[in-house]
Amino acid sequence: MTKPHLELTGVHMAFDTPKGEFLALDNVNLKIRKGEFVSLIGHSGCGKSTVLNIVAGLLQATQGGCVLDGHEVNTPGPERAVVFQHHALMPWLTVYENVELAVNQVFRKTMSKAEKREWIMHNLALVNMQHAIDKRPGEISGGMAQRVGIARALSMKPSVLLMDEPFGALDALTRAHLQDALMSIQQELNSTVIMITHDVDEAVLLSDRIVMMTNGPAATVGEELTVELPRPRNRVTLADDATYVHCRQAVLSFLYEKQSFPAKSQPTRAEPDADTTGPTSSPALPETSADHAVEEVTKERAMA
Template identity: 50%
Template sequence: MQTETITAPLAEQTREPFLVIDGVSKVYPTKTGLFPVLDNIQLSVAECEFVCLIGHSGCGKSTLLDMVSGFRQPTEGEVRLESQTIQEPGPDRMVVFQNYSLLPWLSAYDNIALAVNHVFPELKRNGQARELVERSLAMVGLTEAADKKPASLSGGMKQRVSIARALALRPKVLVLDEPFGALDPITREELQEELLRIWADHKVTVLMITHDIDEALFLADRIVMMTNGPAATIGEVLELPFARPRDRARLMEQPEYFDLRNRALDFLYRRFAHDDE
């Protein structure tokens, strides 16, 4: 299927590619033969851009972001960050998962400090690591919870620690794999607002998987919509015209919001409905 794109504003079109997913395909061997997960993915992401990926479960979204993170390698094609081929994980690409991935025997402070000390040992030696960890906790409003272990934190607080840990390492790309999927609606909206504030302050490039169209419309510069697998590809890319900073209530009053929302719904739940039958 041809990829459709709503034309971006001129300022968006002239940005140089920062992260390039170039002709990426992923095939796994099985007992019954080769199973193609992704087929010829082409995507360029500008520096500091916020891109959301949506699509039905099983369409390869996580596999694609695993290749950006360096956890997997493409069968064909390559992923490049600042013109360098990604071949392994690195602190320039940090991942935040839905399940928080915190060490339960360490406090919020120590979960972040462990990562900082590993990546920046020189900061530990000169005494600056503590300042970086404390600043990261303050960034997500958890200074008072620094000494609490994950079992004593709510789901939203755990995710704040995960985000603080990722950003403490000063990544170039922040990879978010449904980070708010397990949270209640109120906490989810609060963290969406906080994520936008942090993203604006830190100027980091974000790739985020979500199944929530409204979340994608609120957060992203572009929404990349994946076709159903096997051999999933990019079916359509929506450029979002909404100015920043964004106010949720005002955003939903704009007629373009519901036009784009309906277009995404049409793509996901009607155009490919026969694939699920």
């Protein structure tokens, strides 16, 4: 097998809190090929964002590390562009100037003024935002702002595009539009993408591979699922495609049977019969999950 494009090896992440050390990630291993679209899925608080921030270089793993194209990741950089959940555009700059800020910084020495302008417009055209270049983020909708956020990230020519729940703050229709836009852009540019999501359909529709994470604390990679669906994908025809349904079912089963929602294991509600109220029953719980539940109870008690 060829050397992976991006590799996370034995990543541990512990945070210092007033209540002592909090182990967020425990031995996360992940290999990603070039041009692969990988989704990280898991319940909230399971450390998905922490993984992404470590790849971005915004956080430093306490043990283990991340290697991109043979170089260890220690600091943030434009080759690992991030699309944030809430667009993170500078509110005082126009759409054009927001992308310009990135382009001027990354291609300061390598592009002429005209080339830069063309490159900015090219990226805004990719996300269909050429019509609003003089608008400020406050004057456009959340979906449009997120498009610009994606354009800004793409304009850095990243070797990995990191997306932190990029569509989480948008309404369902806008989200579907942007997912389609992202699919066609990824098809065109063949970029490597790591996307965090907690939307099962989004994960199956967009990804080549879905990485499912166990519940925190001490979260790690639980299962991986390769989505063997041909591209381009169409959300309508896929709706009753057997592979699609199977993938969706596999992820759902991981999230709601093997990793029941963390809230259920809270000590205040952790009555023995609490789980039977849900559609998924507890007898099928594998050992790992039970261990986590126990750990969590002790953690909660320690914090109380």
